[in-house]
Amino acid sequence: MMHRSPGGPGLLRRALLAGTAGVLAAAGLAGAAGTADAASTLGASAAAKGRYFGTAVAAGHLGESAYASTLDTEFTAVTPENEMKWDAVEATRNSFNFASADQIVAHAQGKNMKVRGHTLVWHSQLPGWVGGLSAIDLRTAMNNHITQVMTHYKGKIYAWDVVNEAYQDGSSGARRSSPFQDKLGDGYIEEAFRTARSVDPNAKLCYNDYNTDGQNAKSNAVYAMVKDFKQRGVPIDCVGFQSHFNSASPVPSDYRANLQRFADLGVDVQITELDIEGSGSAQATSYTNVVNACLAVTRCTGITVWGITDKYSWRSSGTPLLFDGNYGKKAAYTAVLSALGGSGSGGGGGGTASCTAAYSLTQSWNGGFNGQVTVTAGSAAITGWTVTVTVTPPQKVSATWNGTPSWDSSGNVMTMKPNGNGNLAAGASTSFGFTVTSNGTTTAPKVGSCTAS
Ligand code: G3I
Numbered sequence: 001m002m003h004r005s006p007g008g009p010g011l012l013r014r015a016l017l018a019g020t021a022g023v024l025a026a027a028g029l030a031g032a033a034g035t036a037d038a039a040s041t042l043g044a045s046a047a048a049k050g051r052y053f054g055t056a057v058a059a060g061h062l063g064e065s066a067y068a069s070t071l072d073t074e075f076t077a078v079t080p081e082n083e084m085k086w087d088a089v090e091a092t093r094n095s096f097n098f099a100s101a102d103q104i105v106a107h108a109q110g111k112n113m114k115v116r117g118h119t120l121v122w123h124s125q126l127p128g129w130v131g132g133l134s135a136i137d138l139r140t141a142m143n144n145h146i147t148q149v150m151t152h153y154k155g156k157i158y159a160w161d162v163v164n165e166a167y168q169d170g171s172s173g174a175r176r177s178s179p180f181q182d183k184l185g186d187g188y189i190e191e192a193f194r195t196a197r198s199v200d201p202n203a204k205l206c207y208n209d210y211n212t213d214g215q216n217a218k219s220n221a222v223y224a225m226v227k228d229f230k231q232r233g234v235p236i237d238c239v240g241f242q243s244h245f246n247s248a249s250p251v252p253s254d255y256r257a258n259l260q261r262f263a264d265l266g267v268d269v270q271i272t273e274l275d276i277e278g279s280g281s282a283q284a285t286s287y288t289n290v291v292n293a294c295l296a297v298t299r300c301t302g303i304t305v306w307g308i309t310d311k312y313s314w315r316s317s318g319t320p321l322l323f324d325g326n327y328g329k330k331a332a333y334t335a336v337l338s339a340l341g342g343s344g345s346g347g348g349g350g351g352t353a354s355c356t357a358a359y360s361l362t363q364s365w366n367g368g369f370n371g372q373v374t375v376t377a378g379s380a381a382i383t384g385w386t387v388t389v390t391v392t393p394p395q396k397v398s399a400t401w402n403g404t405p406s407w408d409s410s411g412n413v414m415t416m417k418p419n420g421n422g423n424l425a426a427g428a429s430t431s432f433g434f435t436v437t438s439n440g441t442t443t444a445p446k447v448g449s450c451t452a453s
Helices: 042-048 065-074 099-110 135-152 179-184 188-199 217-232 255-263 280-296 331-339
Strands: 052-057 077-080 114-122 159-164 204-209 238-241 268-276 300-305 355-365 368-377 385-390 396-401 404-407 413-417 429-437 446-452
Touching (some): 042 052, 042 331, 052 065, 052 099, 114 135, 114 188, 135 179, 159 268, 179 188, 204 217, 204 268, 217 255, 268 280, 280 300, 280 368, 355 385, 368 446, 396 413
Parallel strands (some): 052 077, 052 300, 114 159, 204 238
Antiparallel strands (some): 355 368, 385 446, 404 413
């Protein structure tokens, strides 16, 4: 299980700087931030695909110039990493402190970025007093918290994580124990959403969770809840998929399908806390897969990474983000930019052009088979690649796709190059396929090494 449980509740985060009232542009209308070329930043590239590209932001880092300039150049949305949580804004009952969160909202509005509100009702980072309330009092406190916080930010928030992480991990599909669940019962989620809608009818209302990124017992339970809400008219607009990945919990193979099945319920889907531990091309490929999944789902409205630089990540030792500790663009950055259709010109892993080729059998039948070769760029972007595929006589290659083949005089060695443009961002992949007529021999083809240019 990759997800680390967060630190204990009750941390009072006091604002160091005076907040700004932030009466600026209306929320939800942000276009591409910054002045960079149309497709040379994450935000601009995503905007060209009709999506936002956001990051979690900590108010305490906004004064660091490289942090702020990377934020302002690359991102079109922000999520306060901790500043809107219950312990930050209402550490003492009915005494609200919005200073740190206001700083982030004001910064975002000044740059025309969307703001995701995170989060109203969550079992973690909950001040101790909440757990001590009776059921009746807790219900009042929950609705008051939602009302006060959403009223303060009314008109400035694109989407709220109204309820966060309400389900257990594992195979039970059950609700997680929390003061809300234990005292108010299953209905608290519905109540939270109904209250939220009444306060700010223009904010999108999301349910947000982790380990729901593929189809499993937990995501099935969330799916059933969302389906029920939609059927009964309980106001819900979106589902957030946190997407904290590492080698023990990789990007699920059914990630896109899972996003799509939620979208098919009539809600937007958003990737809300993306980070992927690792480095180099493996990390870059995983990021590419996530971006491609979102782009393949029409109702996937945006992607938020959970921090800008590895040095401030909640799991910094796993280097899970797109910028290294010196704000250098990692291979993962270039891969994301490229997957978003961006220019990929801005650095990204350095090094010389290289690639790898991996063969897999995709289909076989009596008399033949289909093979696929996946070509993956190394730690630098490449502009072309060449891979040889050798079949064993009397086998013959009878068809090819997604590549331009040429043949040696024997007809057994096929040299495959890209169809047209061979650009691959660092760590990014493409594949070509071919059909082999066996002529009585089922030996697998030999795939030579990949040559990059
Ligand atoms: O700011 C204090 C600092 O003053 C103090 O010296 C230090 C000592 O521990 O703690 C600092 O606060 C920490 C805070 O992050 C800011 O860095 C808290 O201890 C720590 O618990 C808190 O962790 C946050 C975690 O949520 C808490 O649950 C992470 O930053 C934040 O990234 C993480 O975010 C969550 C999402 O909200 C929900 N999904 C999972 C995700 C990752 O856990």
